[in-house]
Amino acid sequence: MHRILREPLFHFLAVAAMILAADGMWSRFRKPEIIVSAAAVESRAREWQATSGIAPTAGQRSQIARDLATEEVLFRESLKREMATDNRVRSSLVGMMRSALKPPVTPPTDEELKEVLSNSPKENIMLPAQIGFESVTYTNDADVPPDLLKKLRDGAPVPASTAAVKLANPLPPTYRPQLDRLLGTAFCDAVFTLPLHQWQGPIRSTRGVHFVRVTTREVERPIPFAEIRGMLEAKWIEGRENETIAVEAAKLAQNYRIVLPDPAATPAPAKP
Template sequence: MRLLKEPLLHFLLLGAGLFAWYSVRAPEVPAQDASPQIVIDAQDVDRLIVQYRATWRRPPTVAELEVMIDGLAREEVLVREAREMGLDVGDSVIRGRLTQKMDFLTTSVAQSMEPEDAVLQEHLETNADRFRTDGRIAFEQVYLGTAPDEAATKQILAHLEAGKPSDSLGQPTLLPPDLPPSARTAIDATFGSRFFEQLQGLPVGAWQGPVISGYGSHLVRVTAREEARLPTVDEIREAVLFDWRRVMSETLTEAQYEQLAAQYEITRPDLSEWADQVLQ
């Protein structure tokens, strides 16, 4: 891992600051919730009001706020008693939720960053396969049916080459007589898998065929072809930014974990004792 790379170093410092800020702002909980006192303070009330507004798009009434405060007090009583009984120990749901919260602290750092254009350009070029657009092909087609007669096909082809309108030839079909420049997914979804692949080998401007689709045979004229290309940052800025933040979130989360794990001495079991219970 390139921990010394400048942007990541900045993220690590921000992440450390975020953990420090959270540890200061987070409410103190006495060890094992030893205090018999439960205090619902102004910060709790503000949080309840914000949550209610976000859900119902209006502030709560006094009665509704009283119900929410009662619910918060009930929750705290039951949580404390559950901890006292050790019900939280070994609970995978609770442990998973706490893990998610820790990951969120680091992820939120990357999600808030606004990288310079040069950083996005480097990310685009490094991960070109993620952003390269498929080639696009526009074409006309005449449907010949599932088992076209060779002589009839040659006759139709001669008419097309002589300039006769394509919509007056061939067999009736619900397939479109032509498509504008379209990507592989759109063409294959309409004509069947590998139809796009066959079109790639055809010249532009001349009637060719038969070309086989999922429905039968066709005569095809490719009218335009756009090659696959890598868009510029300006064309797909939001997609590149989203992907860059995703990568930075994963990188920062792992780096933050390594920093935290270094504070512990982790003893791992010798798995040879379970050799007969696991796959080799």
């Protein structure tokens, strides 16, 4: 035993063990270091100047450095508190990751855009039918003056409406979906089939009784390609990006063991 204690190797191992133990104890009390680089300060200073139009002073640059340090402190503390699991933060991080996976996409050809056009919902590529008309409106049948339709057709002055819901009179060209919401589908079905420039009625809506003289009408028609080209291009690019993101996400998923719930064990939705 005395011989071992006199061996230089033993002394070396003992000193090494003491150093490691001391370092382990010191690391418990050693503060993590935050280093704010000059490049980070310069980048934030350029943002300052771009916003204010004035270069920051030396004192303001020092404050910028302190602000960057504070931001890093808050960031690290948020990770300690597992704030990244908050739904809002989680969604933001997922969105950032999706953006990082987006590929550079070359502009689509006209043929590719026309394929997008053919698969687009009707409301995105068609202008609805529209109609304009002059009208007299009453709340119910009892309010309608006798022989009103004959008088209107004979050129009598158009009387004032008495219904609670007032329409512009004459009504300028208005898209059918707007009239559907205001007066109901049955009313629109009727007025869109009326002849032009002839008083017709009574026509009932969800708001009352109407006598109508159609002044203008246009059928549903496609939106010109040039006017929706930008929308189609954005939709095409989004599709290509989503395809690439799905492929890259599948590659990343290979690094994980993913466990999904058993569909048979999923409770059925509650009945209303």
